[in-house]
Amino acid sequence: MIATPTIKTPQGELAVEIEFGRPIDADRLRNWRVAKGHPFSNAMQDALEFGKLAGKRWRYYLKREEAALSLEELVRSIASQPQAEIGFLLVAKPTWKPAPKTLGIAWCRRTWCNHIVLDFLAAHPSTLGKDYAGIGTALLYSIARVAGRIKAPLVWGEATALSAPFYRRVLDEGDILDHFFIPEDTLEKMRQRLILRTKPSKP
């Protein structure tokens, strides 16, 4: 576990556990569904598709041994190959029941020049339109934590038509369209929202 940020849930404000993804998490992503009768909005379609694509990409990196399964492993891989591209999946897990086992995911790549590319970020489709808020924010804060640990000064990603206004708020920039850059000062601000955990990830 790398962080326990707080989110808003139908049961009130609760902490989620953010962990590095493991093989079983990719299987869970394949099983993301939307309950029958639920309005299938564009946001849900994005979440379903991006969740599945993230799982697929993660399995590909895992097969090529270019994925990190823990923060320590990521740090070790960078130390042994400073210009390696290394992928990692962050998974948001609930600390309460009943709830989806995977509340959200973020698939990231550490690039050769030590930036982090956020390729996919999605909250479980069944949390959209309900009393949940902050799953994506919690994942962003946790990515900032990883960035701090590996001394990455920049996180960048591709916003969708729906999420661009969210990133305008995050970065306090009104002109964000399909791409955004989270600089070091915002990453530091995000890290300060977290209680840092020293408990190492499972081997």
Added chain:
Amino acid sequence: MSTKTQTEPPDTPGNVSAWTRMLWDAEAKYTATVGSRLKFGLPLSPAKPKRARAKAGKRAAVKV
């Protein structure tokens, strides 16, 4: 000496910063989804349907 200043304590249930709350509201309204529909490593043609497998009894019969 560290110059890092922490103006507010970290977020905890029941004690969340105004900035985080503002992001929650924005996320609930717009989502924080990131991604593109670039199909990574998907086959160019749709998968062919698998052939039905014969029952064990039939397979054994063919062998004989």
